[in-house]
Amino acid sequence: MNNQEKSAPVTVGETYDVSIDDIAKQGDGIARVKGFVIFVPKTKVGDKVRIKVTKVLRKFAFAEKVE
Template sequence: MSYGNRGFNRGFGGNSGPKPVEEGKEYDVEVTEISRKGDGIARVQGFVIFVVGGKVGDKCKVKVTSVGPRFATAQKL
């Protein structure tokens, strides 16, 4: 699922610098919001993770499937 580039820069913009999450790794997160596309939004150290199928209030383990310059996507485990 693509969320595109909206030009936002919240400290993780561009391609430089390490991200607080890595593709293929698992993280414990809490979904705090829902995206316009209906996926859950969680954060790790402020870095946005779109959680496919996530609902507000979900406390779950996720596996990161992709990491971009401004956000990552993940699947619930």
């Protein structure tokens, strides 16, 4: 198990149902899973979406919206 897996409660390829509760400076929506920040492009505050994690870093992750 590497450090990424220990600190991140999400895994690449997994899907999660989340609420977008903030917007990043770049305009991506921000969701959280167990407090862990996930950036989700093409979303806005208040959206309730299903996401698929595409990349996990130490302090945050990226995901895409799943239709």
